[in-house]
Amino acid sequence: MVLNPPIKFGTLLDHISKSKLCLVATAEATPLLNAVKSPAKESSRLLIVGPEGDFTKKEVELMLEVGGTAVGLGPxxxxxxxATIALLETLVMWSDSQETV
Incomplete structure (x- = not known):
């Protein structure tokens, strides 16, 4: 896992459009486990966690338009x-459970 430094929003959109799987953590989105469908091992994955107070509605719309999938942690x-730790751990546990099926 690589933790990248902050980047400009336009650069972020470019990264999302090039990623095979991009999960955008945002409030009131579909819970993470409902959004993840396949245990496919992708070489280019992004997990984007927004700023305190969440992304703006427009930012979320733009990220989804270029290929992101909105995910959340429930209410x-x-x-x-x-949130970052909770999302990563949920993904690891889900991925591990898929390998044993």
Whole structure:
């Protein structure tokens, strides 16, 4: 896993459009486990967690237009660093469960 430094929003949109799988964490989105369908091992994956207070509606729309998938953690609001850890751990546990099926 690589944790990248902050980048300009336009550059982020370019990264999303080139990614095979891009999960955009945002409030009130479909819970993560409902959005992830396939255990496919992609070589280019992004997990984007927004700023405190969430992305703007327009930012979310733009990220989804270029290929992102909005995901959430249910009704709970978490700080950026907590949300990141929760999303990553959920993805790891889900991925591990798919390999044993």
């Amino acid at each position: 709970h609001r978490l700080r950026v660093e907590t």
